Amino acid sequence: MPAKRNKKTETPTAPPLMLADGAKRNLVIKALLTLCIVSLLMDIGFIVSPVITKHEHVKWESWPGFYAVFGFLSCITVVLTARFLVRPVVERKEDFYDD
Amino acid sequence: MTSPLPPFVIYLGGALLIPLLRGRVRSAYMMTLALLGMVNVLGIEEGVHWVVPFLDFELTLGRADGLSLIFTNVFSVITVIAVLYNLHARSALEHVAGFFYAGSAIGVVLAGDLVSFFIFWEMLTMCAVALVLARDSEDSRKAAFRYLLFHMMGGLILLAGIALYIKEWGTADFAAIQTDSLYGKLIFLGFGINCAWPLLHTWLPDAYPKATVGGVIFMATFTTKSAVYALARAFPGEEMLIWIGAVMAVFPVIFAILENDLRKVLSYSLINQVGYMVVGIGVGTHLALNGTQAHAYSHILYKALLFMAMGAVIQQTGGRIKATELGGLFRKMPWTCAFCIVGALSVSAAPGFSGFVSKSMIMSAAAEEGHLIAWVALLFAGACVLAKAGLKIPYFAFFGRDLNLDVKEAPQNMLWAMGIAAAFCIGIGCFPGLLYAHLGYQDAEYHPYTWAHVVGQVQLLGFSALGFFLLLFAGLYPSEKRATILDVDFFYRVGLPRLREWLAVRLNAINEKTYQKVVTEWMGRVGRWTSKGPANLVFWFIQLSDRCMGNSPLATQLKKERIERMFATASLPVSLTAAASIGLLAFLILS
Numbered sequence: 001m002p003a004k005r006n007k008k009t010e011t012p013t014a015p016p017l018m019l020a021d022g023a024k025r026n027l028v029i030k031a032l033l034t035l036c037i038v039s040l041l042m043d044i045g046f047i048v049s050p051v052i053t054k055h056e057h058v059k060w061e062s063w064p065g066f067y068a069v070f071g072f073l074s075c076i077t078v079v080l081t082a083r084f085l086v087r088p089v090v091e092r093k094e095d096f097y098d099d
Numbered sequence: 100m101t102s103p104l105p106p107f108v109i110y111l112g113g114a115l116l117i118p119l120l121r122g123r124v125r126s127a128y129m130m131t132l133a134l135l136g137m138v139n140v141l142g143i144e145e146g147v148h149w150v151v152p153f154l155d156f157e158l159t160l161g162r163a164d165g166l167s168l169i170f171t172n173v174f175s176v177i178t179v180i181a182v183l184y185n186l187h188a189r190s191a192l193e194h195v196a197g198f199f200y201a202g203s204a205i206g207v208v209l210a211g212d213l214v215s216f217f218i219f220w221e222m223l224t225m226c227a228v229a230l231v232l233a234r235d236s237e238d239s240r241k242a243a244f245r246y247l248l249f250h251m252m253g254g255l256i257l258l259a260g261i262a263l264y265i266k267e268w269g270t271a272d273f274a275a276i277q278t279d280s281l282y283g284k285l286i287f288l289g290f291g292i293n294c295a296w297p298l299l300h301t302w303l304p305d306a307y308p309k310a311t312v313g314g315v316i317f318m319a320t321f322t323t324k325s326a327v328y329a330l331a332r333a334f335p336g337e338e339m340l341i342w343i344g345a346v347m348a349v350f351p352v353i354f355a356i357l358e359n360d361l362r363k364v365l366s367y368s369l370i371n372q373v374g375y376m377v378v379g380i381g382v383g384t385h386l387a388l389n390g391t392q393a394h395a396y397s398h399i400l401y402k403a404l405l406f407m408a409m410g411a412v413i414q415q416t417g418g419r420i421k422a423t424e425l426g427g428l429f430r431k432m433p434w435t436c437a438f439c440i441v442g443a444l445s446v447s448a449a450p451g452f453s454g455f456v457s458k459s460m461i462m463s464a465a466a467e468e469g470h471l472i473a474w475v476a477l478l479f480a481g482a483c484v485l486a487k488a489g490l491k492i493p494y495f496a497f498f499g500r501d502l503n504l505d506v507k508e509a510p511q512n513m514l515w516a517m518g519i520a521a522a523f524c525i526g527i528g529c530f531p532g533l534l535y536a537h538l539g540y541q542d543a544e545y546h547p548y549t550w551a552h553v554v555g556q557v558q559l560l561g562f563s564a565l566g567f568f569l570l571l572f573a574g575l576y577p578s579e580k581r582a583t584i585l586d587v588d589f590f591y592r593v594g595l596p597r598l599r600e601w602l603a604v605r606l607n608a609i610n611e612k613t614y615q616k617v618v619t620e621w622m623g624r625v626g627r628w629t630s631k632g633p634a635n636l637v638f639w640f641i642q643l644s645d646r647c648m649g650n651s652p653l654a655t656q657l658k659k660e661r662i663e664r665m666f667a668t669a670s671l672p673v674s675l676t677a678a679a680s681i682g683l684l685a686f687l688i689l690s
Contacts, residue, residue: 018427018498020572029572032565039557045550057466058474061551067558074482075566082356083577089585090357096583097592 040065102139105149105160106171106209107219109136110178110202117198118191126186129194133182133201140175140205143168147211156271159211165539169392170208170328172537173399174201176523177320184407184516185313193233197317200226204321208328212271213261216329220257220293223322224250230314231306239309245592249302250292257289276333287334294326294377295370297346301588304354304366308420312410315362316403319369324395327376331391336383341465344381345476347374352480355487357577357584359421361496362409365402368446368488371480372398378477379461382468385540390460392538397453397527401445404520405492408439411509411517412496419504422491423579427501432508436497438517445524447489448481450556453524456531456547459556463545478559485563486576494571495579633679634666636686640678 019028043064060066113132120128145168148161163171178201185197203226206219224247231243263282265271276283295303303323307315334340351367351374358364372394379391413420415432429436441452448454458481466474485491508514527534531547570576638659645655664670 015426015500015502017571018501025572028568029565032561032568035557035561036565039554039561042550042554042557045554057463058471061555065558067555068562070478071482071559072562072566074479075486075563076570078352078479078483079356079486079567079570079576082353083575086353087357087577087584091580092583092585094581094583096585 036068040068101144101146101148101161101163102142104139105206106136106140106143106175107160107202107206109139110198110205114195114198114202117194125194129182129186129198130179132198133179136201137175137179140171143171143209153214156212156214158215159272160206160215161209162211162273163209165541166331166388166392167208167328169396169537169539170324171205173396174205174208174321174324177316177399177403180403180407180516180520181313181316181320183519184316184410184513185311186512187510188311188313190233190311192229193311193314196226196229196233197314200230200317200321204325207325211273213264213273214271216273217254217258217261220325220329221254223293223325224254227306227310227318227322230318231310233311233314234309236309242306242309245588246302246306253289253292253299256285256292260285260287260289273332275335278334278337278339287337290326290329290333291343293322294330295323295347295373296343296377297350298587300347300351300370301586301591303370304358304363304586305588307366307369308360308362312413315406315410319365319402319406320399323369323373324399327373327380327391327395330377331380331388335380335388337381340377340381341470341473342381344374344377344379345473347371347377348480349374349476352483352487354584354586356483356491359423359580359582359584361420361422361425361492362406362413364488364491365405365409368405368484369402371484371487372402372446374480375458375461375477378465378470378473382461382464382470382473384464384468385543386467386545387461387464389535389538389540389543389545390457390462390464393457393460393534394454396534397445397457397524400520400523400527401442401453404438404442404517404524405446405488407513407517407520408435408442409492409496411435411513414513415506415509416504421581422495422499423581425496425502425504426499427497427503428506429497431504431506432497434514435509435517436493438514438521439493439497441521441524443489443493445528447484447560448556449560450528450548450553451525452528455528455556456534457527459547459552460545482559482563485560486567486570489560490564490567499579631666633676633683634663636682637666637679638662640682 019025109132113136117125117129143161143163145163145165147159148163149159151158151160178197181197182194185193188194199222203219203222207216207223210216210219227250228243228247231239231246260282261271263280264276264286267280267282276286278284278287292299292302307318310318330340348371351371355364355367355371358367376391376394376398379387379394381387409420411432412425412428412435415435416425416428419425445452445454448458458477462474462477462481465477509517535545567576641658641662642655645658
């Protein structure tokens with residue numbers, strides 16, 4: 001049974017996305033948030049410890065949380081670009097090349 | 100120890116016996132052959148081996164140095180894994196093509212001259228076509244034909260470049276080439292087609308998803324990576340490659356996000372990863388070239404692992420590979436799922452996995468040389484890797500919507516093959532020194548496990564994953580839709596047939612006219628002339644003699660009718676026929 005994409009995660013025709021409902025969803029988000037916060041805290045290591053130094057090639061690398069912001073924005077930008085700018089241009093019916 | 104046999108002899112010669120064997124004997128034979136090939140390749144020592152005279156040249160079949168040995172090493176290892184994975188495939192063609200593919204790819208990498216290089220290079224194409232054809236469906240036949248045409252074009256461009264090179268230098272030695280000459284440009288472009296450069300890349304996502312589940316492992320390994328080797332050999336430090344590589348790393352991300360077919364997603368992801376290697380070649384410092392080699396090594400293994408996991412899914416679900424048709428498989432195929440996640444973490448360059456220790460070498464080298472735009476492009480691609488493959492592949496195949504498919508775990512040989520590849524991914528990620536010891540330029544040092552690198556990468560991936568799941572839960576992640584996503588192959592898959600139709604309409608009028616004139620009119624005249632010619636000729640002689648002898652024109656006219664009747668009914672006296680024929684012949688020859 002082919003599942004159709006729907007704006008909501010639950011549709012009558014397709015089973016719901018796993019990990020995307022109530023408790024599990026919150027767990028996923030919480031786990032990821034914890035990872036993110038820990039990774040941000042690890043940046044503090046550079047400030048408090050004189051031993052650990054950054055050997056950066058690009059000056060942005062020395063900004064605390066640079067990678068966090070870059071990673072988050074890149075992911076959001078590329079997905080939304082693909083969805084709203086590129087998809088309408090390049091999407092055709094599945095059997096487009098068949099005839 | 101270097102054996103007296105060049106590797107391709109073992110792979111190609113050994114493969115010829117495969118069609119004669121059946122069942123377990125064949126499996127045992129193929130495993131032995133692959134292992135023997137690997138031992139033989141790993142035993143090659145640095146230096147020049149197997150020089151064979153050929154016409155006016157010397158073919159160097161074994162130029163073994165730091166750059167080539169790491170590629171032959173990974174090619175021979177992946178052959179063992181792929182053969183193990185594919186053991187159960189029934190078609191002998193597939194197995195033979197696989198071994199030929201491996202032998203040719205190793206031949207390409209070891210070739211020290213452009214003549215043997217080109218022969219092996221073209222064999223790669225033929226093996227790939229065989230592996231697509233082995234899928235045996237209408238779809239794959241068409242894709243194989245397109246693949247063949249595309250690579251024939253590339254091969255001819257390369258051949259033209261090589262011919263001009265040999266004419267210019269009088270030697271076929273394969274060494275660094277400058278791009279400022281015509282032959283340099285042609286060779287550069289010829290390599291670029293096999294390397295799947297932007298706009299020249301369409302053969303890859305077109306053919307790979309249509310190959311057999313085992314065949315695609317060979318394809319994903321050999322063609323693009325031998326092109327990477329060729330570029331690293333001929334054009335290290337060519338600045339254009341930095342730009343080409345940066346574009347290559349970024350644009351496939353969008354297609355991979357939109358694609359529904361998960362093997363097509365992996366194909367785009369492959370182009371994106373090869374982009375890193377191309378940037379590394381363009382930067383051209385020892386660290387960058389080391390990075391290209393290291394990334395080729397780890398990339399081949401984790402990409403093969405991901406393709407193997409998806410192949411197992413296809414096989415166990417009876418041909419399902421689209422995100423819309425899959426989901427919830429993690430309960431049914433836990434091992435495949437686990438191996439797939441290892442591959443996904445490796446492609447994402449998570450600390451502890453192989454991508455982490457190789458990808459960053461190239462980025463560091465690009466930053467050190469001040470190529471800021473390329474660095475940002477690679478970092479962007481590195482951040483998007485989760486959205487395009489790192490999370491997308493495992494999530495939509497093994498989690499996603501639980502469709503409760505009735506499937507079983509993949510067979511033992513597939514699991515072992517995936518397990519070995521996964522062990523390599525983790526092994527390289529945890530003990531990078533093992534890989535670094537084999538890199539070509541030992542003077543360039545690199546330490547992946549610095550506090551800054553680990554923290555930066557964890558931040559990058561952690562926040563990127565957060566973004567992915569937030570978008571997914573918000574219903575904004577664009578996937579799971581049955582659709583064709585157009586790429587630039589649209590222009591030849593739709594454009595060329597349209598051009599043909601247009602030309603047919605335009606040119607048909609001319610065609611019609613020409614047909615009428617030439618076939619109907621002129622050919623008719625020629626026909627009449629040749630059929631009546633002898634009679635006319637005879638009559639002409641008779642007329643002449645009659646006139647000379649003073650006979651009446653009426654008698655001549657009567658004779659004419661008689662002669663024509665005789666010719667029409669073929670009741671001619673022999674001498675007259677002979678005379679007429681000779682006369683006609685003489686006339687035709689003289690005129």
